[in-house]
Amino acid sequence: MLKFKVIKKDASSGARLGELETAHWKCKTPIFMPVGTQATVKTLTPEDLYEIGADIILSNTYHLYLRPGADLVEKAGGLHKFMNWKRGILTDSGGFQVFSLSKLRKITDEGVYFNSHIDGSRHFLTPQKVMEIEQKLGADIAMCFDECAPYPCTYEYAKEALRRTSLWAKICREHHKREDQALFGIVQGSIFDDLRRKSAEDIVALDFPGYAVGGLSVGEPKSEMYRILELTHTLLPEDKPRYLMGVGAPEDLVEGVKRGIDMFDCVLPTRLARHGTAFTHQGRITVRNAGFAEDFSPVDPWCDCYVCKNYSRAYIRHLIKAEEILASRLLSYHNIYFLTSLMAKIRQALAEGRFGEFYDNFFRQYKP
Amino acid sequence: MLKFKVIKKDASSGARLGELETAHWKCKTPIFMPVGTQATVKTLTPEDLYEIGADIILSNTYHLYLRPGADLVEKAGGLHKFMNWKRGILTDSGGFQVFSLSKLRKITDEGVYFNSHIDGSRHFLTPQKVMEIEQKLGADIAMCFDECAPYPCTYEYAKEALRRTSLWAKICREHHKREDQALFGIVQGSIFDDLRRKSAEDIVALDFPGYAVGGLSVGEPKSEMYRILELTHTLLPEDKPRYLMGVGAPEDLVEGVKRGIDMFDCVLPTRLARHGTAFTHQGRITVRNAGFAEDFSPVDPWCDCYVCKNYSRAYIRHLIKAEEILASRLLSYHNIYFLTSLMAKIRQALAEGRFGEFYDNFFRQYKP
Numbered sequence: 253m254l255k256f257k258v259i260k261k262d263a264s265s266g267a268r269l270g271e272l273e274t275a276h277w278k279c280k281t282p283i284f285m286p287v288g289t290q291a292t293v294k295t296l297t298p299e300d301l302y303e304i305g306a307d308i309i310l311s312n313t314y315h316l317y318l319r320p321g322a323d324l325v326e327k328a329g330g331l332h333k334f335m336n337w338k339r340g341i342l343t344d345s346g347g348f349q350v351f352s353l354s355k356l357r358k359i360t361d362e363g364v365y366f367n368s369h370i371d372g373s374r375h376f377l378t379p380q381k382v383m384e385i386e387q388k389l390g391a392d393i394a395m396c397f398d399e400c401a402p403y404p405c406t407y408e409y410a411k412e413a414l415r416r417t418s419l420w421a422k423i424c425r426e427h428h429k430r431e432d433q434a435l436f437g438i439v440q441g442s443i444f445d446d447l448r449r450k451s452a453e454d455i456v457a458l459d460f461p462g463y464a465v466g467g468l469s470v471g472e473p474k475s476e477m478y479r480i481l482e483l484t485h486t487l488l489p490e491d492k493p494r495y496l497m498g499v500g501a502p503e504d505l506v507e508g509v510k511r512g513i514d515m516f517d518c519v520l521p522t523r524l525a526r527h528g529t530a531f532t533h534q535g536r537i538t539v540r541n542a543g544f545a546e547d548f549s550p551v552d553p554w555c556d557c558y559v560c561k562n563y564s565r566a567y568i569r570h571l572i573k574a575e576e577i578l579a580s581r582l583l584s585y586h587n588i589y590f591l592t593s594l595m596a597k598i599r600q601a602l603a604e605g606r607f608g609e610f611y612d613n614f615f616r617q618y619k620p
Numbered sequence: 621m622l623k624f625k626v627i628k629k630d631a632s633s634g635a636r637l638g639e640l641e642t643a644h645w646k647c648k649t650p651i652f653m654p655v656g657t658q659a660t661v662k663t664l665t666p667e668d669l670y671e672i673g674a675d676i677i678l679s680n681t682y683h684l685y686l687r688p689g690a691d692l693v694e695k696a697g698g699l700h701k702f703m704n705w706k707r708g709i710l711t712d713s714g715g716f717q718v719f720s721l722s723k724l725r726k727i728t729d730e731g732v733y734f735n736s737h738i739d740g741s742r743h744f745l746t747p748q749k750v751m752e753i754e755q756k757l758g759a760d761i762a763m764c765f766d767e768c769a770p771y772p773c774t775y776e777y778a779k780e781a782l783r784r785t786s787l788w789a790k791i792c793r794e795h796h797k798r799e800d801q802a803l804f805g806i807v808q809g810s811i812f813d814d815l816r817r818k819s820a821e822d823i824v825a826l827d828f829p830g831y832a833v834g835g836l837s838v839g840e841p842k843s844e845m846y847r848i849l850e851l852t853h854t855l856l857p858e859d860k861p862r863y864l865m866g867v868g869a870p871e872d873l874v875e876g877v878k879r880g881i882d883m884f885d886c887v888l889p890t891r892l893a894r895h896g897t898a899f900t901h902q903g904r905i906t907v908r909n910a911g912f913a914e915d916f917s918p919v920d921p922w923c924d925c926y927v928c929k930n931y932s933r934a935y936i937r938h939l940i941k942a943e944e945i946l947a948s949r950l951l952s953y954h955n956i957y958f959l960t961s962l963m964a965k966i967r968q969a970l971a972e973g974r975f976g977e978f979y980d981n982f983f984r985q986y987k988p
Binding site: 290291292294295296297315319320324327328329334335336545546548562563564566567570571573574576577578580581582 | 658659660662663664665683687688692695696697702703704913914916930931932934935938939941942944945946948949950
C-alpha cells in the first residue's frame with residue numbers, strides 16, 4: 253500500500269512537491285526521516301517527534317534482527333505497536349550494516365554470512381530471509397536487500413555488487429507479499445555512470461512503488477554525489493518517490509531536492525547532538541566549546557523550536573560538561589527540528605513556486 | 621518568603637495535610653521533591669516534571685558551586701531561568717556532598733577544606749560562603765550548611781558534628797538576607813535521642829521558617845530512622861514545614877508522613893531507573909531481567925502514567941539491553957510519577973480523613 257503523486261514541479265530544477273501515503277500516514281514530500289536504529293530515535297519519544305514534525309522514521313533491520321529479534325517485534329504486534337509510533341516507518345534491509353558493522357563477512361549470490369557486532373554470533377542473511385524479517389517488523393515501507401559498495405572501489409567490484417543487487421531485488425520482489433507494506437528497489441553502481449544506468453534499468457524493470465539511490469554519502473566527494481543524483485534523476489520514473497539513503501547534511505538535503513529527491517534519512521542530527529554539535533541557520537556550532545560558557549542566547553537565534561525558545565547555549569554547554577543526558581536530548585530535538593523545518597520550508601517554497609529563490613537564500617546564509 | 625499552614629491533621633498519627641507557598645510556587649503537602657543535582661532532573665525536562673506533578677525540585681549546591689559555578693548561574697538570571705524551571709526549587713547546602721563525595725577533607729569550626737571530585741582542585745566552604753552561593757543560585761528554599769555524621773559513628777563524633785551544625789546554623793541565619801528565599805535549619809544528632817533533642821533545641825531557637833531532619837537514611841536500620849522521626853516530630857514546631865532529607869523509598873514516604881514529615885527528596889527514583897529498576901504498586905521490579913523479555917504488559921499495570929499507558933516491559937527491556945537512553949528516560953518518568961502520585965494519594969487520603977486506612981492498604985499491597 254503506497255500512493256504517491258507529484259503535486260507541483262519546480263520550473264528550473266528537478267525539485268518537486270509531492271504527496272505520499274502509506275499504511276499509517278499521509279504527508280507532503282520532500283521529507284527528512286529521523287533514524288530510530290534500535291526502535292527508538294535516540295533520547296526522544298514519539299510525542300517529541302510528532303511535535304518536531306517528523307512524518308516517517310527509519311528503523312534498522314540489521315539491528316532489530318539481532319536484538320530483540322523480528323519474532324519478538326511481531327509478537328508485540330509489529331514495530332509501530334512495539335515502539336508506540338503512530339506515523340510512517342521505513343525499514344532498511346540491513347545491506348549497508350552487514351557491510352559497515354559486522355565482521356568476518358562472506359558474500360555469495362545466495363546471501364551474506366557475517367558475525368554479529370554484538371556477540372560475534374554467526375548469521376546468514378539472504379534476500380528471502382530479509383523479506384521475512386521486514387514483513388514481520390511490519391514497517392510502512394521495506395527496502396530490498398542490496399550490496400552497498402564501499403568508496404573508493406574498483407569498477408569491477410562496483411559492477412559485481414550491482415549485479416548481485418539486481419539479482420537480490422528480483423528475489424525480494426517475489427518474496428514480498430505483505431499488502432500494507434510497500435517495497436522499494438535500490439539503485440547501486442557507485443560513482444560510475446554506466447553502472448548507475450544499468451542498475452536503474454534493472455531495478456526499474458521490476459516495477460517497484462518507490463526507488464532509492466544507495467551507495468552515496470559513503471566517503472565520495474560531494475561533487476560526485478551531486479553528479480550521480482543528476483544522472484539518477486533522469487533514470488527513475490517521475491511518478492514514483494525517490495529516496496536518497498543515508499544523507500542528512502542540510503546542504504545535501506537542499507542539493508538533493510534540487511535533483512529530484514523526495515525522501516532522506518540520516519543519523520547525522522542525533523549523532524552530532526551526542527557530540528555536542530548543533531545545526532544553526534549559519535552552519536554548525538560546537539556548543540561544548542568554552543566560548544559558549546557564558547553565552548545566554550539560544551542554540552540558533554533564528555530557530556523557533558522548543559529548545560531554542562527555552563534554553564541557552566550556556567545551559568546546554570553546562571549539561572554537556574556535566575555529562576547530563578538532557579544535553580543529548582535537547583540537541584537531538586533541535587537538530588532534528590532543524591532538518592524537518594528545513595524540509596517544511598522547502599515544501600512551502602515549492603508550493604509557492606520559489607524554490608530557486610529559497611536555494612539562493614539558503615546558501616547565502618548557511619556555511620557548510 | 622515562605623508561607624505554610626496545616627490544613628488538616630490525621631486523628632491517630634502525626635500525618636498532616638498542609639499548604640506551602642514559596643516565591644515561585646504554591647502547593648499542598650506532603651510532597652516528594654525530585655532531585656536535579658546538576659540543574660537537571662536526569663533525562664527529564666521541566667515540562668515532563670510538570671506533567672508528572674512535581675511541585676518543588678532539589679538542586680545540589682556542592683555540584684553547582686563546582687560546575688558551572690554560582691556566578692554563572694547568577695549571570696543567567698538564577699537557577700530557575702538557567703534551567704527553565706518555573707515552580708519551586710530547594711538547594712541543599714553541600715554539607716552532605718562535602719562528606720560523601722569529596723576527598724582529603726579537613727574540617728574546622730570555620731568550615732571544610734576539600735578536594736573537588738571532578739578535578740581534585742582544593743576548596744574551602746564556610747557557612748558564610750555557602751549562604752553567598754545559595755543566594756546567588758536563588759532557589760525558593762535554601763538549607764543551612766551542616767555536618768552530616770556518617771552511620772555508624774560514636775556518640776562523641778555525633779555530638780561534635782551537632783555542635784558544629786548549631787554553630788554554623790547561627791552564622792547562616794545571620795548571613796542570609798535574600799527575602800524571596802526561605803532558609804531552613806537542619807537537625808542532626810545521628811541516632812542518639814538526647815543529641816537529637818539538643819540539636820532540635822538549638823536549631824528551633826534560631827527560628828527558621830522550616831526545619832529539616834538530616835543525617836538519616838545514611839545506612840542505619842529503618843527501625844532507627846522511624847524511631848528518630850517519632851522523636852523529632854515532637855521537637856519541631858507544628859506550624860512549620862518539616863523536611864526529611866534524602867529519603868525516597870515508597871515505604872519510607874508513607875512512614876515519614878505518618879511521623880509528621882511534609883517534604884521528602886531523594887535520587888532513588890532516577891538512580892533506580894538508570895539501573896533498569898521500576899517501582900510498582902507491589903514492590904520493585906528489575907525490568908532488565910530476562911523474565912520480562914516477552915512481557916507486553918505495562919511496567920506497573922496499576923499505574924496511569926504516560927509510560928505505563930504507552931510502553932511494555934518488553935520494549936523497555938529491549939531499550940535497556942540495547943543501551944538506549946530512552947530506557948532511563950522512561951523509567952525515570954515512571955519512577956518519579958510513582959512517588960509524586962503516591963504523595964497525591966496520601967494528600968487525598970488526609971483530606972478525606974482516611975490516612976490510617978490508606979496506610980494499611982498500602983502495606984497490604986506494597987512489598988518493600
